[in-house]
Structure formats: structure tokens, C-alpha cells
Amino acid sequence: MKIATYNVNGVNGRLPVLLRWLEESQPDIAVLQELKAPQEKFPRAAIEAAGYSSIWRGQKSWNGVALLSRVGEIHETRRDLPGDPDDVESRYIEAAVNGLLIAGLYLPNGNPRPGPKFDNKLRWFDRLITHAAELIATGLPVIILGDFNVMPTDRDVYKPERWLDDALFAPEVRTAYARLLEQGWTDALRTMHPDETIYTFWDYFRNAFGRDAGLRIDHILLSPLLADRLQDAQVDRHVRGWEKTSDHAPVWIELSD
Template sequence: MKIATFNVNGINARLPRLLEWLDEAKPDVACLQELKADDDRFPLEAIKEAGYGVVWHGQKGFNGVAVLARGRAPEERLRGLPGDPDDTHSRYIEAEVDGLIVASLYLPNGNPQPGPKFDYKLAWMERLHAHAAALLASERAVVLAGDWNVIPGDLDTFSVRAMANDALTQPESRAAYRRILHQGWTDAIRARHPEPARLYTFWDYQAGAWARDAGFRIDHLLLSPAAADRLRDARVDRDVRGAEKASDHVPVWIELGWP
């Protein structure tokens, strides 16, 4: 089973690129982030014509997450991250596909820091920590896939100095990510491509970042032990970034041995 995560940076603006990638890569499950569309503007018919069932959690103008499944309908398990009933951001959706639990998540960016946006980021990660622990306790095969907006280590950025004051590299952000990881999750890319490999998943539109390869790795797939035991491969579809009107992120995918 091939499971991918892809921050599309506006599903309607990038729909041709998304459909091209779905046709070429043929993921069995695709977790999308940053839809930037409310529920009634989600391009459902185009996704269905591409051969995918889908559950989604939209929001006008920003955020928004979805889980697509090729040739079948994902079964929605949870819409929105538990722990804060006043949180109106569409950043989490969880579904089941053929017995595999898959979550598409879009963590807060947190900039500028310090400040309320950074506080919200850390609080959101604390809520995710609690929910991730509950998922692990189920002893099910689970994949937490998405744009984590955390650069885990220095080798995951083109320049430690350039990112020194960014929320994505702050000690608190990295510590919150490690707390989740150390519950027993496996970072699929690092499991298959250990340091010192440099694999970026995001290149900003500004300052010629793509041409300079000034990127960083913030799109991650974390696997529960039952999923990690089945990990066969993990890759980054880097070339997608070079297409016309591409997202600033690229797809990251894993292959699991799955019935």
C-alpha cells in the first residue's frame, strides 16, 4: 500500500498539478493539507473522476485537510483534533482505509515567535501528543501524515543560521516533535534515509529557493509500531516542485506491505 502526504497549497489553484500527480504516482492513500477551500468549494467531482474516494475538512481561505483513497471510500473516524472545543481551525482529519488508520494533519506554523501564534502551535502539539498516545494504545497500524511545520534537525534545513529565529526550528517546537516521536513512532523518511542524507520537502517561492535548493524537511509520515513493521520504502517526489504553478511543497510517500 502506497501512502502519501502532500501540502497542495490551495487545492483549486493547484488542481491540475494534483490530478497529474495522482495519475502518475497512483498512491493508494493520499493525505492533503492546506486546501484553502471551504467544504462546498472542494473539487469533489474531479477527485472522484480521478478514481478516488475522499473525506475532507475544509476552511475558507486557509488550512483544510483531506484523506483520499484510490478505488474506495475512506471511513471517517475523527474530524478535528480533540482537546480544545473552541479551536475552529481545520487542521486534522482521521480515517480508516482497509484496516489502516491514517490521519492527515496540518500543524500551525507558529510565526512570528514569540507570541500567540507560537503559543497556539505548542498547545496544538500538546493536544496531538495526547491523541497520538491514545492511538498507540490501540496497538493498531497508524500513519500520522502531513505538514508538521517542524524542522526536526539541523540536517533538515539548507541553513541553520537562516532559520535560527523561525518557529519551525525553535527548541520548544523540536522538543514537542521529539516527545511525540519518542512515544514509539517511527519517522519513515529517516528510517529509510538516515542522516546525513538531506531530503527537503518544501522550497519557498521567494528568493529563488527552488533554484538554489534552499529547502527544508517539514512534511513527515510517522508510523506506529504495527505500521513500521511493514515499512518497505519511503521517498520524496522532488521533481513535482519543478512543474509550472507547483505547490511549494512536494509529495512524500511510503510503501507498506499490507493485505
């Protein structure tokens, strides 16, 4: 089974890119982030025509997450992260699909740091860690994946010395990611590429993609029950080079049956 995550950076404006990638890569399950579309503007018909059922949580102009499947019904379990009833941002979606529990997320950016946006990022991360522990405790096969907006180590960022003051590379954020992994989650991409320089995001400015000045901020985490089933994990880097594409590249894993 092939499971992917892709920050599309505007699902309607980049719909041709999304559909082209779905046809080429054919993930069985995919989660999307940064839809940047209200609930009623999600392109459900076009995605259905590509062979995928979908659930989504939209938000006008910002955020937005979706889950797509071509391998069975999507049984939604939640569409918000527990812990803050006043959080109205569309950043989390969770569903059971084909024997897996899939949690798709778009973690807050947190810049500028310090400030209220950074404080909110840390609170969101704490809520994620709490909920992830509950997911681990179920003993179910769970995958948490999406745009985490964190570079876990120096190896995950081009010229780390330039990012020391950024919320994506802050010590508190990297510590939070490490706390998450300590629950027993497997970072699939790093597990398959332990020593490689591998990125998932390249800014639009300063020819970042051409210079390979990237970041690894899109992650796929596997619960203990799935760790031994991991066969492959890759970045569809070439998609970042397509015309009118997102600044992220899709990331995917393959699990054995």
C-alpha cells in the first residue's frame, strides 16, 4: 500500500498539478494540506474523476486539510485536534481507511519567534503529543503524516546556521518532535534514508530549488505495529520542478501487505 502526504499550497489554483501527480504516482491514500479553500470550494468532482473518494475540512484563504482514498471507504473519526475547543483553524483530519488509522495534519508555522504565533505552535504541538500518545495506546496501525513545519535536525535543513532564529528550527520545536518520536513512532523517511540529505520543501525565492537549498518539514510517522511493514519512503522531488507547482514536494511510503 502506498500512502502519501502533499502540501498543495492552494488546491484549486494548483489542481492540474495535483491531478497530474495523482495519475503519475497513484497513491492508495493521500493527505493534503494548505487547501486554501472554503469547505464548499473543494474540487471533489475532479478528485472523484481521478478515482479518489475524499473528506476535507476547508478554510477560506488559509490552512485546510483533506484525505483521499482509492482503496476503500473513508470512515472519519475526527476533524480537529483535541485539547482546545476554541481552535477553529483547519489543521487536522483523521479517519480509518482500509485497516489503517490515518491522521493528517498541518502544524502551525509559528513565526515570528518569539511571539503569540510561536506560543500557539508550541501549544498545538503539546496537544498533538497528547493525542498521539492516545493513538499509540490503542495498539492500532496508525500513521500520522503531513506538514509538521519542523526540521528535526541539522541534517534536515540547508545551512542550519541561517535558521537558528526561525520557529521551524527552534530548540523547543525540535525537542517537541523528539518527544513525539519517543512515544514509539518511526520517522519513515529518515529511517529509509538515515544519512542522506533529503528535503521536502524549497522556497520560491532565490532559486532555492535549483540550488537545492531545501528543508525537510513534511513527515510520515508510523506506529509500532507498522514499523516492520515499511518497505520504502521517498520524495517525489521532480514534482517541485513542474510549472505552477507547490513549494513542497509529495512524500510517500510503501507498506507491505
